[in-house]
Amino acid sequence: MYVVVAGETVQPVGGAARRPADLAGAVGELEAAERPRWVWADAREAYPPLLERGVRVARCHDLALTEGLLLAHEGRYGEPRTARAAHARLHGLPVPEEQPSAPGTLFAPEPLGAEAMAEVLADQLGRIAALPEPGRFRLLVAAESAGALVAAEMSYDGMPWRRDVHDALLTDLLGPRPVHGMRPAKLQALADEVTAAFGHQVNPDSVQQLVKAFKAAGVALKTTRSWELKQIDHPAVAPLLAYKELARLFSFHGWVWADQWVRGGRFRPEYVVGGVVSGRWATNGGGALQIPKVMRRVVVADDGWVLVVADAAQLEPRVLAAMAGDGGLARAAGQIDLYSALAQSFGGERDNAKIAMLSAMYGGTSGDASKLLAVMRQRFPKAYQFVEDAAKAGEDGHLVRSWLGRTSPPPSARWKELVSGPEGTRAARDRGRFTRNFVVQGTAAEWALALLAVLRGLLPEPARMVFFQHDEVMVHCPIGQAEEVIAAVSEAAAEASRLLFGSTPVRFPMEAVAVDSYADAK
DNA sequence: AGACTAAGCGCC
DNA sequence: AAAGGGCGCTTAGTCT
Structure with missing residues (x-):
């Protein structure tokens, strides 16, 4: 049974609408009695108020998420996917843009009515039924909708986060919390060391200044990535690498972050x-x-x-083995350590097996990849062909789909331009790597x-x-x-x-x- | 002053 | 040794 929740209205599909004085209470009672599949425009707005009241539900159908999955499958990726937009399309009305703003904003539109939502639901169920693999897509819609419930619940419950332990860790690594706008003591000391090593003031957060300073010191750098820095011999490198690591902790997950995101011992x-x-x-x-x-x-x-x-x-190589129906790979994936099981096919080297699999799934080409891929092609032809086909489809500008039917975005107008130009091969290969990975990553998800x-x-x-x-x-x-x-x-x-x-x-x-x-x- | 991109790096 | 898929987030630096 589907039951629509539209604003303060509850309406079983095909039944009468009610406007209970206590919406959460009514949902809770019906959930206990019937366990219906709840239909809402967007779980991010509908579910948190129920959680606040201690009401949890088992199943739902999220119209916005479902619309997004359907639009992508229909090659209409990027069209507005809100329930309101879906309803407008059904009636040939002007389709409202998706509001990027957070729920509860001042200009939030009136919620869609229960009848309108039931229409959108019926339309979506019809479109799903017409798909070549409706059963798989139904599973996808159910899983995606369940995900929306889990996500809201996890935000509500929060992950335990000990602010005292966090503060002690930060203080240990960085020094005591500084006043606003200042670097912590240990971070400042490292910045000073960098400056001393160059003999003049250098801001370690500035790529431009760093490249210039290294150049003046006779070191030509293409980037300031840490692996590149590690290759060079200069006294500024050690403090700079230490600085980069700690600066990231300070600015990404430091005290300011905790003030904003941790409340009541929970990270939400x-x-x-x-x-x-x-x-x-x-x-x-x-x-x-x-x-x-x-x-x-x-x-x-x-x-x-x-x-x-x-x-x-x-997870990803196992998913590939199952999707491709590759007997050899599937047998290896029957073991706890898949890569060890594959090792004998790759000269007894577990690492080689891993590189081969990752290269096949990511489109890697460097180092030993091509040699190892040749082995993979010979030993595990169906798995190899599965990802090759996905890559080819991407290079040709086609759509690819995950196992349950999640569909990749179509190529952009920019890509179509690029692919017929001088950099065309490059653009095609880039998209091939994306679609190659999409089928595996999407199914793993x-x-x-x-x-x-x-x-x-x-x-x-x-x-x-x-x-x-x-x-x-x-x-x-x-x-x-x-x-x-x-x-x-x-x-x-x-x-x-x-x-x-x-x-x-x-x-x-x-x-x-x-x-x-x-x-x-x- | 605000909007934007690029670089860089954390996670899978 | 440093390449190959997907992200988010921050600071610098540039553009308007």
Whole structure:
């Protein structure tokens, strides 16, 4: 059963609209009684108020996310995907632009009515049914919508973040918190060392100044990337490298960041479901997906609780093995360490197997890649051909799709121009690498979404998912639930694999550990 | 002064 | 040794 939530109105599809005095309460009651699939224009706006009231739901259909998936599949990538825009298109009305502004802004338009939303839903279900693989796409829509629920819940619950530990770490590395606009003492000392090494004032944050200063010292640099700096012999290099590393911590994840993003001992980033074209999530502020490893020790479970941290091992090559139906690769992917299982095909070298697989999935060409790819082509022809086909499609300007049907953006007008010009080959190859990777990364993202959706349903109260990063998930739960949660993770991984690929020899190991601090997970 | 891009580097 | 996919975020520096 689908039940539309439009503003303060609740309306079962085909039933009568109600305007309950207590919307959250009514949703909670209906959820307990019927477990319907809730339909909303955008979970980012509809769900947080329910969470505030302690109401959680099992399933939903997010009209905006679904519209985005459908538009892309239809080759209409970039058209506005809000429920309102979808409704306007249905009726030949002017299509409103997507509002980039945050929910709750002053000029937010009136919410779409329940009848209009039901029309959009019916239209979307019809378009899905007409697809060549409707079953897969339905799974994609369900997983994407479940992702929207998980994302809102994770933002609401937040990841444990100990400000005292964070402050101690920063103070240890940088010196005490400086007054606004100043560098911390240790950072300033390193900047001074750089200046001393050059014999004149140089701002280590300025690429221009650095290149100029090195040039004057007789060192020609193309860039100031740290790997390039490491190659040169000059007294400024050591303090500069140290400065770069610490400056990043200070400005990205320092005290100012914590003031803005950590509240009540929780870090609450805003996740953007499907924010990456491949289907990966992005974040909007907070840099949640780029937390430096050195900061993981700041993530500590509450007293009496633990963090269950789980990551999918070698997810992308396993996904490729399952998609391509490559028997040899699938057999290797039946092992816990896929690369070790492949090693004998690559002269006994695990590293070579890894380079071959990564080059195949990313389009790498350097070093030994071409030699190793030739081995891969011979040993694992179907897997090799699968990514080659995706690359060829991209080079030819075609669309590619993930396993469940997420579709790549079409080539831009700029690309079409470029590809017929003198730099055409380069442009074509760049897009080929993108589409080559898209099919693998996109399907890996689908597997991860399915995992989240299933795991969410298996977790016992009061365990909570508190972090998700592409192929890694963190659950915060009482110590006594650790074993149950760990078991739930591997069950969810198996179920995600079954949902996407049915019966396959490929295994998707998801090993979970219960730790007190994130830093102890690996 | 604000909007923009490029460089650089963190994560997967 | 330093290339190949996807991002977000900050500072410098430039443009308007």
